[in-house]
Amino acid sequence: MKTSKSRKDSRSAGTVTMNDVAEHAGVSAQTVSRVVSNSPLVTEKTRRRVQEVIKNLRYIPNDAARSLASATSRVVAVVIPTLSSSAFSAEIKSVIDTLEAQRISVIIGNTEYSQEREEAIVQSLLERRPMGVILTGLQHSAHVRSLLQQSGVPVIETWDTDGDPIDMAVGFSNLTAGYDVGKLLCARGAKRIAFVGGAREQDSRAQSRYLGLCRAVEEAGLPDALRVELQMPMSASDGVKGLDLVLQQEPMTDAIFFSADTMAIPAILECNRRGIRVPEQLAICGFGDYELAGLVTPSLTTVRTKPDEMGTAAARMLLARLNGEEETSNKIVLTHQLVRRGSA
Known part of the structure; x- marks a missing residue:
């Protein structure tokens, strides 16, 4: 009677144990443990019965205890x-x-x-x-x-x-993605190409895209692609900052590859505000194919990942x-x- 009373008290206090569930379901505590851990070593009939008791008693499995037991x-x-x-x-x-x-x-x-x-x-x-x-x-x-x-x-x-x-x-392959962008920009007649992305020590994937771009530029016999590095994480305003830095360092740039759409889209909007014609004066490519990429004017050329x-x-x-x-x-x-x- 004492054991039964203590179990009743624990349930009223909201502390239902695995033993409580086992007692109500008419199974061992080990069987309850197997049901909780989704073990295949339990018949479907027993599993349903135990799960019903768990639901009725509002039992919350102790994941921490099971983690210690199983390492x-x-x-x-x-x-x-x-x-x-x-x-x-x-x-x-x-x-x-x-x-x-x-x-x-x-x-x-x-x-x-x-x-x-x-x-x-x-x-x-x-x-x-x-x-x-x-x-x-x-x-x-x-x-x-x-x-x-x-x-x-x-x-x-x-x-x-x-x-x-x-x-x-x-x-x-970020290298291949960057190379594909470079081939596109070169094929459309770009002569001076820039890349805007996170600092190479912070974003190795952006650095790989830049290296892929450089390979395409080198194959086309063009001057080295300008590299503008920004501190991560970046915000939308960094797209405008990157645009400014490119045009300050190389005013004759006619194509920019931004390492993310979140920078390329604000850059397009800023070009529209300044009267810079995209893509006639400045071609812009992003990366990611975010939701807004197809909604800006002109719509953004970009790399779609999965x-x-x-x-x-x-x-x-x-x-x-x-x-x-x-x-x-x-x-x-x-x-x-x-x-x-x-x-x-």
Whole structure:
């Protein structure tokens, strides 16, 4: 009677235990644990009965306790450079949609393009014993690489495949994307081309796009592409700042490749305000194919990537590793598309 009373008191206090659920369902606590962890070692009839009791008693599983017992958690850590980008948001949504179907939660870290923040975030997230880590880009500090390699958890790097990953990678070639933009600008008759992007030590993916652009410019026999570097993270006003810096340093520039649509679109609007004709006087190309790219005048020529497909592929790649499936490759290279519109 004493045990029964204490259990009743715990339920009235809102602290329902696994033993309470087991008692009401007529099963062992181990069976309840298996139902909570979605184990296949439970019959469907028993699973439904236990789930009904969990619902009725409003039992909340103790993930922390189960994590300590199993030395892991049903959590995947995703680290991105900024929360303000719709591209990264689309990637994360696809990761969440794919993993939640397997009862796996996602925890997000935001580095703001800071190597120091990434180190602190990765260390903190690893202390939560995630099932896997999804990062942005292939360039990380030696400390981050060491932490991840020593952790033993699966690691997937996204948004870049121009190098060797720590473990696995899903993305596209930024070098090739930059080269394709350069070929387009050269083919339309540009003679002096500039690139505006984040500082190379902050954004290695933008640097790869610049190097791809330089290769196309060199093949065309044109002067070296001007490189304007801005501090990350950037805002819309940096598009105007980048435009100003290009025209100050090289007034005869007739084509600019911005490393993101968030800079290219304000640059087009500023050109319209100043009476600079786009693309007749100045061709402009962006990167990302954001929602507004097709709505400005002239509409923005840009590079379309597939962040939603990337997120799904990364999550599935992680699940395959966790399920012990044989890997055919540790790298998935997605395609990009050069979308030519009115600005170039």
